[in-house]
Amino acid sequence: CSYLEPYKAPVTQGNVMTQESVDLLQEGLNQAQVRKLLGPPMGANAFNPYHWEYIFYTTDEASKVEVRKLLILNFDNNKYLKDWNIKAANVDMIDEETFFGL
Amino acid sequence: FVVEKITVEGANRIGYETINSYLPVTKGEFLSSTLTKQTIERLYKTGFFDNVSIYQRGQGELVIDVVERPSISEVKIEGNKLIETEVLEDALQTLGIKKGRIYNQLDLDRIIIDLKRRYQNQGYYAASVSIESTELARNRVDLLIKIVEGEPASMGRIALVGNEVYSDRRLKGIMALSETGVFGLGDSYSKPKLEADMEKIRSFYLDRGYAQFKIDSSQVSLSTDKTKVFTTINMKEGDRFTLSKVAFTGETIISQEEIDRITDVQAGDIFSRSKIIDAVNIIRERLSEEGYAFAEVEPDTIINPTDKTMDVTFKIEPKDRVYIRYVDFEGNTRTRDHVIRRELRQLESAPYSLKAVRQSQSRLERLGFFKSSKIETKRISDDQVDLIVKIEEQPTGSFTAGVGYSQVDGVSFNIGLSERNFIGSGNKLDLQINTSSARKTADIGITNPYFTEDNVSLGMGLYFREIDAEELDVADYTTNNFGFRTSLGYPLSENNTLRYGLKFDAQELVCANTFNYCKDYIDDFGDKTNSVQASLSWIHNTTNSFYFPSKGQKTTLTLEAVVPGTSDAPFYKVFAEENLYLPMTKNLSLHLKGGLAYGDGYGDIDILPFYENFYAGGIGTVRGYEPNSLSANYDLDTDGSDRPVGGNTRVLTTVEMISPVPFVEDSSNQRISWFFDAGYAFNGLSNAKFNDMRASVGVGYSWITPVGPLTFSVAQPLNEQEGDETQTFQFTLGTAF
Amino acid sequence: CSSTIKLEEPPKAQLDSELTMDLQWQIEQADMPNGDTRGLAIEQSADKVFVANSQGFITALQKDNQSRWTDQVLWENRFDEVITAGPSLDGSNLYIGTAKGRLKALNPRNGEMHWQVQLSSEVLGKPTVLGDAVYTRTVDGKVYALNRRDGKVIWVSEHQMPSLSLRGAPEVLPTADMVFVAWETGIIQALSTVSGELQWEARIAIPSGRTDLERMVDVQANMLVQDGVLYALGFHGKLAAINPANGNFVFIKEVSGFRDFVVDEQSIYLVDENDVLYAFDNKSGTQLWKQQSMKNRFVGDLEMYKDQLLVTDAWGYVHWFNKLQGTEQSRYQHSNEYGDGDKIVRAEVDGDSVYLFDGDGLISRYLVRPSNLAQFRKEYGDTWY
């Protein structure tokens, strides 16, 4: 009986990216410019400073954010934007069945 | 000369190594003139010495002769009436004048100025301060501070020059300073008050359209005998301006019509500075709700004096969208990190949302574990911020234990522990055991509010009860029961929770031999009843604190019923309670409470079993009356007892004003309430008559002590009828919340 | 209603006074509770006396004694503003200054208003007249020269005011080509009568001390010119004799006071801030005598009565002091219908009679005559006892 789901507080993670700021991405941007466009690189690779990833996902239906994508950016070795591609962000969320909330 | 030996003379407080550690010169070094100058300078800088001199004695011996500054042994103050002695002593401490401190002649002048200035700030212009110091043995000194306060300078007259539109009386009305009133107790003048008053007049005019209002100058003069102060404020009102154009420019993020809706600054209004400031704050707050925590809103106004109108443009600059980097806690010396974190609605590595932070703030306060909890934002970079949650722990439970002896009861032993944040784990533990000859009860219950991450709470408990009801002054019968109960809480939304539970109960009814009403009941329904009771309740809670809410609402609707077929005395009960808290002023709030309880049997019995009756009277229901006494009584000869019957319908209402305790600075865990209680327990819905309700008025005081919540109440019954037993003073300790 | 001074009266020596006074008439205006009376004065013309009261009354009275008190009062006007300066009389106008910053010129015969002008702040200096200009001082540090006929502003000069000063401002002292103004900053300025430009400036008091209270250096006493020398007295400052042409000091004496002083051909008589009376030679400044008997009696502004010094105090006493030795000759206790003597705001000498204006708002005219004891001794000479 899913309609009696216990209320789950919404989970929202990542950077709010607008379509036009994603369109403004172009080669040769340095990391500060990318940060200005997309926000702080919270998904930057822990072990590889030339590889950033941006993501946005939320369970809050009321959220009006349009871009819910996963952006993968690579920088050349003097940290200028080399290439980037956009994938759909499908975060593996577990929607568990609960019996009266248990 | 080359230094072979260094000796220090005249120092007894400051040890040799200390002086040595400050010396730039060491043994065997050539002593140049710069070095000597440096040494003297260095020793003076330490502030320990009044006089330092260096000379050479014999061949190569450097002698440093110091005169140490005496230290203060006693500070006495006399002649101060207006400012108490400890206040002055604190002031002296901040100036470094304390028992044991080093005494420095230069400080004295500073002290005289400071003390005089304190008096002058209080308006005692004629006050004079003098200090006498008496030498003591062992280089110590006693200080005597003499103060002559004189008369306070009272306000002679306030002259307002240039105010044509608003009269002197109107303007003086809003000023804090008042002229020598008829009662002769004129306001004692102090400069800060005058500046505050001028600011009040300026904002008074700026809020009524006088955009060019200016206070040219203000003068303060003193009568020759220094007892009357005259103030003059010269002002130019200028013209009254109306807004001709209101525009919002820049990246407004939110739609234009929404801005118009939430701000009330429109073209055509009279110019008002406070309205414009409010509009700026409203917009900035709305933007931070959208995640732009550092948005800036700049109102700039263009005045066109010809037609006396003004254009206001709000320049909106949202700056970067802000994200949360970390959420850290400070001060949780007992409560664990996840117990706090699970209450927060603002996650890390997520967009900042003011709504979520506010929700987190009220959920923390509703938790009731902390004395105070404050969420502060610390800026990390243009687009990132850390949230620092500062909390202050407080006892969250009550603990009573005791051994007693009374002729009636014999030896009694009891232990009561109810802890809502058991060793900081967030779990609730209740343990009540007390045994005496007439009463043996045990009740163990534990609840984990976060059985699942989503605040689904699971609780269970065992209870055993065997009481001789006579003591409870309820009725001459006892019910012995033992059983097991479990309950599950289940959040439906941010503020609504569903709670359902099961109770397996085995009960045995034993009547006192005189109580024949109870005996007839046993003949009809038997004395042993086992039952499975189910309960379902819906709770809506938006209050802003656990112990002392001042805002919000708490509604509980509960249905308790015996599961059909599991008991031969099935009954059901319905409870409905509504609590409304309305903030009246900053710390005064109005609390309205209405409670309705109704119960009835179903199936083969048509009345609510008498031992399940509701009772009214005492703290928690109607204060000022004997506990459980507000209902009809059995009649002595037929039923064999004259105790209150209780009833299957109970109506309760309370209206109270709650405020912190006056004159107590930190009264965060104490409250005073002026209340009106009314209520009664009726036997049967049909004969619930309004004028049967008993009412009382009084004052209550509640205090969260380390041992548990303590409530006192002094009540004056209003419409007691004969036969009511009243109790003006009542108190309880550790009522389960 | 009694005056606000609750302090007990300091003791005074026993004295057989040589003079006494007979009350001619006594008229009441209104009580002045907060004693803001520095700028108020008793102005007299040939046959009339004008008195203004801080509650807004301005009354013209007949000098000589009328049988019924109603004839004593020629006319009386009531303004719903606090009068803070005046009245002062010139040929055609009677000037008063108010706390709302207005200077009013009234017709001395019937009290109607010829003109009034709004100035920048409270008018505190008693207006003074020379030629066709009237000069006054406002509390916010401005001195105004206005046209006598219509009140138009001829020129205004401004001076930076200290944060705290004594209540009240001295009169502006106009002379042919220069006008002398004394400021609350301890500075005396000479401004051109025509244009108001600064001619010269002299500082007779230097602010010292730490609190605003100690740094008050008002030149509050009215300045006087006597045979070509300008005399001025500063509070927390000095008594200075100044050459009016260039502002250089003739001599300076270390004495501080804020009450008006009196100058005659040989000497200057003044009272210092602790109510000690002094007399100095007005050429060399050497001290002639010093009189301590009036200490802590809140002495008022000094006046000359014939060849004696007239001194008033806060307990309603009028004292006469001998000019040469500074000894007290006579004493008389003024009392009004409320019984107790009250703080005398102003005393005005007119030949043999003395007008007194006290804190309860009563104006009284006294006739001074030798006391019975003095007459007795005159008749029988000293051999009597």
Add this chain to the structure above:
Amino acid sequence: CSTISNLVEKPDEDKTVAEFYEDATEAFASEQWDVAIEEYEKLKAYFPYGNFAEQSYLELAYAYYRYDEPESAIRELEEFMRLFPKHQELPYAYYLRALAADSITRSWLDKFITDPASRDTKSADRAYGYYVELINRYPNTDYARQASKRLLILRNQMARHQVQVAQFYLEREAYLAAVNRARRVLEEYPNAAETGEAIRILAYSYDKMGMTQNRDDALKVYTLNQDKFKVSRSTDDDMEDLANPNRSYWDRFVDSFKGLFGG
């Protein structure tokens, strides 16, 4: 047996400094900390000079520390350091100050039930700072050796705190938050015991968010240093069930009670 003279309590004024000191040390020896504190304070007030006063600073601080008033102990010690910058007992003063600050974070329950890592980190930081200052100033004293041992525990405790928070966010599927908390362990506590655990959370969260390259790099680092990482307290089962949220009810039921008593 104490002589009669000090049985009769002499008024403070004419007590000599030796008598003050004797009363103080007597109370100090018999561990009556409050009496000792009172006597030392009086001694400092009446005889602020001489090596009695000097010595009483240290003993007063120790009395406060044992009387469980760490803040006043720290205040006395800092006053001592200012007054006697070259005193030979300074290393002891720094060590006692660090101990006092450390005592705020610990509670007697820690040995059995509660885990200090889950409590206030700010006071742990302060204690950490005092220990470091002690080691920098007096590296070759045995106080420093004690301090370095305690440093290790504190560092691990702070790292464990970060990991606990990361796990908290993991269970709530806030994977990015878990990632950044885990990275905080790597950056601020490089070789703490919990590093292995942190990298596993990193890899797991990247995987959940579909950041494959990030995950692969993390896995590479993990497998390289597998042996070096001390096994985290939970058994080294494979990645999957580390944070498997849909554990059976029974697991969750037991966890809730473990939560009640466990760390």
